[in-house]
Amino acid sequence: MWILCQYPPLNLHPVFRVLFLITIRFLNGMNQPKSSLRRSLSVYLVLISLFFGKNLIAQDGKALFQTNCASCHAINKKLTGPALADLEARGPWADRKKLYAWIRNPAAFAKTDEYSANLLKEYSPVLMTGFASLTDQEIDAIVDYIKKPAPAPEAKTAGAPAEPAKDNSFLFGILALVLAIVALILLQINSNLKKLSDVKEGVETPDPIPFFKNKAYIATVIILLFLVGGYFTIQGAIGLGRQTNYQPEQPIYYSHKVHAGINQVNCLYCHGGAMEGKHANIPSVNVCMNCHMAINEYKGPELVREDGSKVNGTAEIQKLYKYAGWDPATNKYTGEGKPIEWVKIHNLPDHVYFNHSQHTKAGGVQCQTCHGPIQEMGEVYQFSNLSMGWCINCHRETSVKFKDNGFYSIYEKFHNDIKNGKMDSVTVEKIGGTECQKCHY
């Protein structure tokens, strides 16, 4: 023990060395009177707190950066202000004293330094806010945080993506066909053998009727054709004009799953018109740019089209920039935009009137009730068949929010009936939701 006290490992960090010595003293102190034990224990604790305190400041760099700098600067991206990576390699910033002076009072420092004066000109009219209250240590901590390499993106743990379930129906079809052929051949052999044995025994047999002249065969085939053909004809006739599962390819691969699902953007952020009038807006490009001025690359889970081909999210954002006329290099609009021609998916015929706000604002219906699990759709498809039967069925079954709803205050009889307990809810049908003129006029 004594030898260790005298020769602590010399290559240790000084803090470790002191800690090491104190630990040994503490261990020695176990055999000593209580007071000295307590003293060495307290010294030990103080040192530990000092040691970890240093660590805390290093961590604080991130918090300091986020509270003070992050609303204008990113580390690797030029935004309201320049990107801060490799800060010390540029201009006068290798000199910490100049950096301190600049951060505390940018306007004053720019008067004495040409590089920073140019910076102010470049980012005009935005003038960097001065942070007079930041101490030298805090600024150092921020710079240390910036210098740290960004944590590598999490290694994909999933490994190979799960094999898509194979559709085996084709294989089964072929198998069934082969078995049918084998069965037919066996039947043929059987009848031939029978014929041979008949000839051997001298039994007279009439000439066989070929099966396409056999009445039983013909009748069966005709009935089968009638049933199958009739089924498909009726299905086709009902389906004519309906577009369930219609899933067109859009000019930009816009994923509702990424926006409304993963990033929790409210449906109404883009489709606010659903609460205001007939149409749920198709957002204009400026609504996209609210976020995509800053978000110029896609880092989320892999995007795949319905046909299995992969989508490069960042390339799709670049497409948006082309439509918006946004130059990501200078962060400015070029003024050469053009509208995105999205393909309309839900097409109601002109002889039907449908109003979104009537359903969302007055009726309190959720988007997903008609549009399905839209927050899980990569490419949107038509979830409901939008047939008249579907509309009417919902109007018959759904109870409206009747109480405290200004839209229905005129239905006095129903209000009284509810009060007297004669009825417990009012369906859409009861307030005229199945009348022809409500939707056709």
Next chain:
Amino acid sequence: MRTTKILIFGWTAVLLAGFSSCSNGVRRDPGSIYMPDMAYSRAVETYSDVKYLNDQGIHYDATPVAGTVKRGGIAVFPLSKDQGTDTTNYVASKQVANPYAQLDPKDFLEAARLYRVNCAICHGEKLDGNGPIYNGGNGPYPIAPKNLIADPVVSKMPEGQMMYSVTYGKNLMGSYASQMSTRQRWMVIHYVKTMQSGGKPAAAPAVTDTTKAK
């Protein structure tokens, strides 16, 4: 005899293959309809393509005249957007007063709903600048949105100047004039100001957000 058999087997195989292939595919085609003259509108509908009008020499512009007030709406924000590096109107906007200095509880709930729909995605439901899109630096948004409560720049900002920023955009924030009417923007600003001063809504926010993505 033999040829007939071969023919029948062949056709069965072709039909089976045909049915199995059309059972599951992506429907990229909308299909056809019964009566086109009843299905397609003859009137110019919202979002319909109007390029053909130009070909006929008819000028059609969907943009309203500058300064137009919609029916039932209130006067538009009086200041225009600063051009280039000019900040005159941004500074002048400090003087514009909020016509909705008071909101009844129902309107206040509506303002809270508008805030949650349009602002909370970045500035957070608690106005702490930590909406789901930033998420403490883990979201896709690369920089921290303004903390509307703790940042003195915003908490001391006059309502008129907030209105200027919401109407025309500021730094990386875009204009919200296309998503909220003038009245709605003033209401949201009233809500933000109330929350900044620690104000609580008159009633518990029991409004049902019918369209929130789950």
